[in-house]
Amino acid sequence: MQRLAQSHFRDDGLRLALIGPHKSAARFEQALHLAKGQTRDRNAEVARMRRYVIWRLFHAAGLLLIMSVVFFTMVHLIPGAYIPAARAHNLGLRAHNLGLDQPLPVQYLTWLSHTLQGNFGDSLVYRRPVGTEILERLPSTLELFLAAFALALVVALLGGVYAAVHRNSLSDYTITVAAYTGIAMPNFWVALILQELFGVQLGWLPTFGRTSIPTVAAGGLTPLQSLTDYSRHLILPAVVLSLQFTAQWSRYLRSSVIDVISQDYVRTAQMKGLSERAVFWRHALRNALIPFITVVALSFGSMASGAVIIETVFAWPGMGSLFFGALNLPDYPTLLAILMIGAASVILFNLVADVLYAAADPRIRYT
Numbered sequence: 379m380q381r382l383a384q385s386h387f388r389d390d391g392l393r394l395a396l397i398g399p400h401k402s403a404a405r406f407e408q409a410l411h412l413a414k415g416q417t418r419d420r421n422a423e424v425a426r427m428r429r430y431v432i433w434r435l436f437h438a439a440g441l442l443l444i445m446s447v448v449f450f451t452m453v454h455l456i457p458g459a460y461i462p463a464a465r466a467h468n469l470g471l472r473a474h475n476l477g478l479d480q481p482l483p484v485q486y487l488t489w490l491s492h493t494l495q496g497n498f499g500d501s502l503v504y505r506r507p508v509g510t511e512i513l514e515r516l517p518s519t520l521e522l523f524l525a526a527f528a529l530a531l532v533v534a535l536l537g538g539v540y541a542a543v544h545r546n547s548l549s550d551y552t553i554t555v556a557a558y559t560g561i562a563m564p565n566f567w568v569a570l571i572l573q574e575l576f577g578v579q580l581g582w583l584p585t586f587g588r589t590s591i592p593t594v595a596a597g598g599l600t601p602l603q604s605l606t607d608y609s610r611h612l613i614l615p616a617v618v619l620s621l622q623f624t625a626q627w628s629r630y631l632r633s634s635v636i637d638v639i640s641q642d643y644v645r646t647a648q649m650k651g652l653s654e655r656a657v658f659w660r661h662a663l664r665n666a667l668i669p670f671i672t673v674v675a676l677s678f679g680s681m682a683s684g685a686v687i688i689e690t691v692f693a694w695p696g697m698g699s700l701f702f703g704a705l706n707l708p709d710y711p712t713l714l715a716i717l718m719i720g721a722a723s724v725i726l727f728n729l730v731a732d733v734l735y736a737a738a739d740p741r742i743r744y745t
Contacts, residue, residue: 431733438725442718446493449717450486453710493718499711503704508715511700518588519696522615523685530620530627531674537624538631539663545636553628560625565684569618569691576614584611586693615692619684623677630673634666641665675731679724 480488492499498508541553577585584590588611589604638644639662647657689698697716704712 434729445721453713456708498715501712503709508711515697515700525616526619530623533624534627538628541632542635557625557629560621565618566687572614615688619688631670634669638662638666671731675728678727
């Protein structure tokens with residue numbers, strides 16, 4: 379009996395030895411096939427994303443063309459003289475030199491051909507190329523916009539998530555009251571109040587301009603002193619510009635997080651034994667950010683228009699104050715250039731938001 383058992387053991391071992399390599403090879407081929415399939419899926423998704431971006435760019439070009447017609451027509455309907463003050467016998471000559479005596483469609487085609495070449499024309503007020511004026515003021519606007527955007531995004535994320543996690547608590551009610559207060563108050567009124575409080579009464583922060591001291595080269599200041607001065611001038615405009623958007627985004631994120639937490643898949647993950655922190659960070663927050671991205675992207679135009687008011691109140695030397703001054707004069711080459719740049723920026727920002735959807739939620743596919 380012992381010999382028979384040993385014989386069966388040797389036969390089973392021989393059979394396992396013979397079958398084992400075949401099973402390993404089958405598993406390897408299966409894993410290789412799966413990896414190739416994943417690579418094909420990834421390449422297909424990249425190709426779909428590329429086609430989607432190209433299609434959106436063509437769509438954006440057509441939309442910009444339509445908006446250029448609307449902007450050009452609206453600007454030419456603004457009451458007032460397009461030509462700076464001059465003697466009566468010089469008005470006809472200046473109008474001819476600027477092409478303003480041509481029919482409106484001819485003026486539009488001329489302006490469009492120059493714009494496509496990067497030539498926005500000359501400012502009727504500053505007698506300089508509009509592109510030069512914009513390039514000089516663009517860094518100031520980007521500095522203010524990015525500071526306000528980053529501040530609003532960080533505070534809204536922290537406040538919205540904290541209010542959602544501590545729902546119906548005292549901190550949640552406090553954040554809610556602060557958010558509704560920020561939404562209700564006009565930003566120009568808040569700007570005047572903060573200027574009076576922190577600039578006039580307390581004297582902590584400057585109330586206008588981008589800097590109050592000479593440059594490093596002219597005044598012999600250290601880079602740290604220059605950076606400190608720029609930062610002090612940036613605090614009030616950035617806080618005021620970000621206030622309403624912080625309130626809106628935090629409220630929306632709170633609602634989105636609460637809605638996601640109540641979904642079945644979140645409760646299933648909790649019942650599987652995952653910690654609350656893992657469930658929140660891996661499942662709830664990532665899905666809650668998808669509609670939040672949409673709200674942030676759609677707020678880009680509102681924040682850009684709000685910058686016009688804030689730059690005017692704080693005498694910030696950016697594109698907003700340039701646009702406001704050109705609107706009062708009016709200086710239509712400058713107006714058209716800023717309007718087109720703003721429209722292109724909004725369209726591009728929404729395209730970036732659409733692409734970020736796929737990064738936030740792999741279930742989203744573009745066709």
